[in-house]
Amino acid sequence: MLALDISGLEMRFPGLDTSVLSIPRLHVPAGTQLAVTGASGSGKSTLVNAITGLETTTSGSVSWGDTDIVRLSAGKRDAFRAAHIGLVMQDFHLFPGLSAFENVVLPVRLSRRLTPAERQRALHLLETTGIARPDQPIETLSRGEMQRVAVARALLSKPGVIVADEPTASLDRRTGTEVAELIVRLARQDGATLVVVTHDPVLMERLDRRIALEGGRIVEDSAEARAA
Amino acid sequence: MIRFILADLNRFKAGALAVVVLIALSVALSVTVTLQERAVRLGSARAAEKFDLLIGAAGSETQLALSAVFLQPSPLPLISGTILAKLSDDPRVAFAAPVGFGDSADGHPVVGTTTRLIAALSPALAEGAVFAHLGDAVIGADVAKRVGAEIKPMHGAADEGGHTHTEIVYKVTGRMAPTGTAWDRAILVPIQAVWQLHGMTAHEHHDHAGEAAETVAANEHDHDHEPHVEAEAGIDEHFDAETPGIPAILVKPKTIADAYRLRQEYRGETTLAVFPAEVLTRLYATLGDARSLLLAIAIGTQVIVIAAVLLVTVMHVGARQRQIGALRAFGAPRRAVVAIVWGELFLLFLLGLALGVLLGYAAAQLISATLTARTAIRMPVEFARQDLSLALWFVVLAVLVSVVPALSTLRLSPARALRS
Numbered sequence: 001m002l003a004l005d006i007s008g009l010e011m012r013f014p015g016l017d018t019s020v021l022s023i024p025r026l027h028v029p030a031g032t033q034l035a036v037t038g039a040s041g042s043g044k045s046t047l048v049n050a051i052t053g054l055e056t057t058t059s060g061s062v063s064w065g066d067t068d069i070v071r072l073s074a075g076k077r078d079a080f081r082a083a084h085i086g087l088v089m090q091d092f093h094l095f096p097g098l099s100a101f102e103n104v105v106l107p108v109r110l111s112r113r114l115t116p117a118e119r120q121r122a123l124h125l126l127e128t129t130g131i132a133r134p135d136q137p138i139e140t141l142s143r144g145e146m147q148r149v150a151v152a153r154a155l156l157s158k159p160g161v162i163v164a165d166e167p168t169a170s171l172d173r174r175t176g177t178e179v180a181e182l183i184v185r186l187a188r189q190d191g192a193t194l195v196v197v198t199h200d201p202v203l204m205e206r207l208d209r210r211i212a213l214e215g216g217r218i219v220e221d222s223a224e225a226r227a228a
Numbered sequence: 229m230i231r232f233i234l235a236d237l238n239r240f241k242a243g244a245l246a247v248v249v250l251i252a253l254s255v256a257l258s259v260t261v262t263l264q265e266r267a268v269r270l271g272s273a274r275a276a277e278k279f280d281l282l283i284g285a286a287g288s289e290t291q292l293a294l295s296a297v298f299l300q301p302s303p304l305p306l307i308s309g310t311i312l313a314k315l316s317d318d319p320r321v322a323f324a325a326p327v328g329f330g331d332s333a334d335g336h337p338v339v340g341t342t343t344r345l346i347a348a349l350s351p352a353l354a355e356g357a358v359f360a361h362l363g364d365a366v367i368g369a370d371v372a373k374r375v376g377a378e379i380k381p382m383h384g385a386a387d388e389g390g391h392t393h394t395e396i397v398y399k400v401t402g403r404m405a406p407t408g409t410a411w412d413r414a415i416l417v418p419i420q421a422v423w424q425l426h427g428m429t430a431h432e433h434h435d436h437a438g439e440a441a442e443t444v445a446a447n448e449h450d451h452d453h454e455p456h457v458e459a460e461a462g463i464d465e466h467f468d469a470e471t472p473g474i475p476a477i478l479v480k481p482k483t484i485a486d487a488y489r490l491r492q493e494y495r496g497e498t499t500l501a502v503f504p505a506e507v508l509t510r511l512y513a514t515l516g517d518a519r520s521l522l523l524a525i526a527i528g529t530q531v532i533v534i535a536a537v538l539l540v541t542v543m544h545v546g547a548r549q550r551q552i553g554a555l556r557a558f559g560a561p562r563r564a565v566v567a568i569v570w571g572e573l574f575l576l577f578l579l580g581l582a583l584g585v586l587l588g589y590a591a592a593q594l595i596s597a598t599l600t601a602r603t604a605i606r607m608p609v610e611f612a613r614q615d616l617s618l619a620l621w622f623v624v625l626a627v628l629v630s631v632v633p634a635l636s637t638l639r640l641s642p643a644r645a646l647r648s
Contacts (some may be wrong), residue, residue, distance in 0.1 A: 045647075053559055054643035075562060082559025089646075093554035097235030110229060110555065110564035153558065 001191045002065040002084060002160035004028040004051060009060035011046050012215070018059070018097065021046045021216040028209075030065075030160075033187065033194040034205045038213035044197045047213065048165045051195065052085050065072040066160060070141070080087075082107060088152030088164040088183065092146045094138045094153075100126060101134035104153045125152035129182060144175030151183055155190065162187050164196045168203060177202055229353025229564065236461045243544070244576055247537055251580025252587055254533040258343050258526035260595070262618070263609050265519040267596050269512055271607035275409035275506040277522045278349060281487050283307065283478040283494050283501045284313070292500060293507035296327050296476045296601065298410040299337045301385060304332075307499060309471025315479055320486035323348070326467075327476040328422045330368050331381040331393070334484070336371050338381045338415045340399075340422030345478060349407050355602070356402030361422040363459025365398035368414045369406035370604045376400060379415055381425070393425050397455040410605035419474070425457055428472040534629055541573055541633040552637050553645025562638060570634035577626035581619065 004026070011021035021043040028034050038044050049055035051062055053069040061068045064084060066100050069077055081087075094103045126134045129140075129148035138149065147167060154162055164183055168176030180203040187194040189217045196207065204210055212220035237244045250417055276297045285305035294300045314421055315324035325348070328340030343358045346366055356375040358366055373379070379398040383391050398417055442533040481487040487503070494501035545552070555565050589609065596607035 049643040052557070054646070055641060078556060078561055081557075082561070087557055089554075089557075092647075093550075093558070095232070095235065095551070097238050098232065102231065106232065107555075107559035110232070110560035110568075157559070207307070 001030040002193055003030040004161075004193065005059055005061075005063040006051070009050060009062060010058045011050055011055070012058045012101045013044075018214060022061075023047075023218060026211075026218065027094075028193065028195070030193055032209055032212060033184065033207040034196070035207040035208060035210040036197045036213065037197065037199060037204065042213040043216035044213055045165065046216070048163055048195075048197055052077060052087060052163050053081050072203055084112060086157070086159035086162040088147070088150050088154045088162065089166045090166040090169050091149045092143075092170075093148055094149060096139045097137070099135045099137055100131050100141065100152075103149055104156055107153070107158060108211050121158075122152065122156055125155055128152075128186070129212055142175075144171055144179060147171060147175075147179045148182065151179065151186065158190060159192060161193045161195070164194070164198075166197050166199070167228045168198065168200050176200065180206070229567065229571070230246075230451055233568055236568070237572055237575070240544075243540070246396065247540060247576045248580045248583060250533050250536065251577060252583035254526070254530045255581055256587035256591060257529060258593045258618075259585055261519060261522040261526050262615065263588060263592035263611070264595055264607075265515060265522075266612065267592060267609045268599075268605035269515065270610075271408075271596075271599075271605045272508055272607075273505070275605045276508050278407070278409065279478055279504045281481055281490060281501060282504055283311065283477045283479055283490075283499060284475060286496075286498050289500060289502045290507055290511070292476060293321065293502055293504040295329065296478065296595035297504045297508075299329060299339065300410075300416055301329065301332070303336065304475040306475055307477065308473055309467060310469050311494075311499065312474060312477050313467040313469060313471050315477060317462025320490060322480040322482050324480070326419045326474040327478055328419050328474050330349050330475070331383055331422065331425070332385045333379045333381050333398075333415055335385070336368075336413050336415050338417055339364075339411075340378070340417055340419035340474075342419060342465075344465070346404065346416055347409055348480065349409075350403060350404035354405045356400070358402055359416075359418050359463060360401070360417050361459060362424070362457060362461050362463060363396060363398055364418065364463075365403040366402045366404060366416045367400055367524055367606065368404055368412040368416070370412040371403075371415060375403060375443060381415075381417075396421065396425055396459055399459075401572030407554045410604050413604035420463060421457055421459075423472045448566045456581075475564075503560060534625070537573075537576075538629060538632060541569075542636065543629075545569060545633045545636055549640060549645040552640055553642040556640075556642035565637050566634045569637050570630050573633065574626055577630060578623070581622055581626070585619070 006023050006026040009021065010019045012119040032051050036044055036047060050057050053072070057070050067080060069080055071082060098106065099124060104126060105118065108114055108118060117139070124133055126149070129152045131145060131148060131152070138146065139180070141149065143146060161162070162183065162210045167183060172180060176221050182202060183196070184194070184206050196203065198204060210220075210222040211218050232315070276554065279297050282420050285307040287305050290305065291302055295302050295304055312324060312326055315321050318324070323344040325342045325345035327339065330338055331338040351365070354369060356366070367373055377400045381393045381396065381398065382391060398415070398421075404412070480492060481490055491501040491503065509557055536648050552565055554570075556562065592609045596609050599605070599607055
């Protein structure tokens with residue numbers, strides 16, 4: 001479980017005068033479940049990329065716990081992400097030709113040997129997420145099942161943070177709700193900090209706090225609203 | 229990792245297959261050129277092994293060697309029979325055997341010679357016995373006839389519009405063991421029968437013995453007085469001043485020193501003495517040049533293929549940015565991504581190499597088999613130690629070439645890769 005601290009964060013793209021993301025300060029206490037909303041182009045995805053270290057920031061700092069990931073080298077940042085941040089994406093990004101189980105353990109297997117404990121956890125997670133046959137080829141699963149496998153993959157390394165980028169946007173309402181429930185439940189179970197980019201009001205309802213972005217700036221924060 | 233690479237290759241089956249086939253074909257080309265050149269060289273060298281020294285009338289050394297060793301039909305000037313007689317009595321000579329060609333039967337060369345040469349080629353016959361009468365014949369291992377079969381010789385070859393000799397029908401009395409030389413396709417008959425058939429009998433046709441400038445094949449000999457061959461007559465392998473002319477004499481010297489002395493002695497105005505091995509060495513030099521050229525072309529195609537493969541993979545990496553970005557995003561270290569792209573390409577190179585070596589080997593075998601069927605010369609298709617270093621070079625090159633697209637993935641930012 002890790003707290004997020006952002007200060008003076010600026011993200012610019014070459015050739016653009018205005019920054020696509022500008023967050024002077026944001027503190028998310030450890031274990032919080034945060035919803036990020038905003039229209040497309042509001043900077044949601046850029047925020048996700050910045051806090052997961054997928055993209056280098058122009059200036060400012062992004063700290064998870066005591067680690068400022070902006071100051072890490074690319075390799076170290078990758079390693080930090082692998083160890084502490086579980087990612088769930090809108091398009092699943094599963095790899096065809098591999099089974100559900102193999103997809104869950106792929107990132108670990110590509111960096112080192114899978115431990116028996118991780119093997120057990122992977123099977124347990126697949127069971128928890130409702131995948132009956134771990135050896136089923138991934139391309140034969142339904143979209144809802146695919147996202148469940150992706151959730152299992154995100155949780156394998158017991159990350160302190162789970163970042164989900166529109167996890168239900170490409171699913172129908174019912175499966176979307178189920179998957180959303182699953183993410184919230186499992187994050188709470190593991191005590192992980194959860195950041196979800198979403199438009200889904202049902203999902204937003206379940207989360208502790210909500211921030212809204214517009215033009216790369218935070219225009220609404222439910223925590224501040226409550227404090228005020 | 230391996231599992232992922234295989235699953236990934238399986239996804240791009242058609243493209244991977246095309247790359248492997250492309251590499252395999254270019255490798256096969258070099259392998260075939262190398263193996264075939266070696267096969268021809270080894271095969272002909274082994275075929276010439278039993279022919280120490282050839283003596284013929286003045287003319288082309290190469291033609292003399294090719295005609296006597298490989299039984300390649302060609303009109304050769306005749307050498308006087310007295311020389312054969314002189315060589316037979318020479319103390320430095322183990323044996324001297326006449327080689328009289330020009331006739332054929334069913335596409336096989338009919339060669340007039342003596343029992344000494346048969347004994348030298350095939351110390352023990354595979355079946356039957358050597359000839360004892362003028363009408364007897366001994367066949368090479370590859371002649372598809374049975375002992376006891378009849379052979380009607382033809383002057384020249386059928387496709388040259390030759391005519392059949394009606395004066396004699398040879399009867400097969402024996403078959404030689406396989407020698408791996410052109411002589412496996414030959415039909416060996418007593419040299420006297422050949423002389424008599426062509427009206428060159430020592431005692432009746434003195435005039436013919438002097439026609440050194442003419443050739444047996446082109447010899448329009450006199451048919452007005454019918455030559456007569458007594459098939460039942462015994463053979464006489466004693467040669468003297470009366471002996472008619474012959475295209476070539478095979479000499480087996482007693483020692484190496486004798487061989488050089490004899491060659492020196494018979495290199496003159498009217499006679500020619502050659503070591504077939506030496507003539508072949510000269511031919512190999514030409515063959516080597518041809519091989520260098522072919523190999524250069526083969527390597528050129530390999531360079532083109534490698535360039536094409538590089539282009540394909542660089543484009544492929546571009547098309548796979550999303551996948552590579554996702555791998556990085558979910559925590560695969562960069563070295564794993566590099567290893568995957570590199571491993572996939574290297575695997576294709578190795579597969580192409582293996583397939584190419586097999587293909588090239590098969591092609592060389594096929595070509596050798598075709599050549600052997602035509603010439604009876606065994607052409608051994610075999611790998612040599614230096615091929616290993618060639619293969620090693622290819623592997624090193626494959627490692628280097630496949631590293632280029634792999635390293636290009638390092639520059640990809642995972643977020644940008646995911647967006648594209």
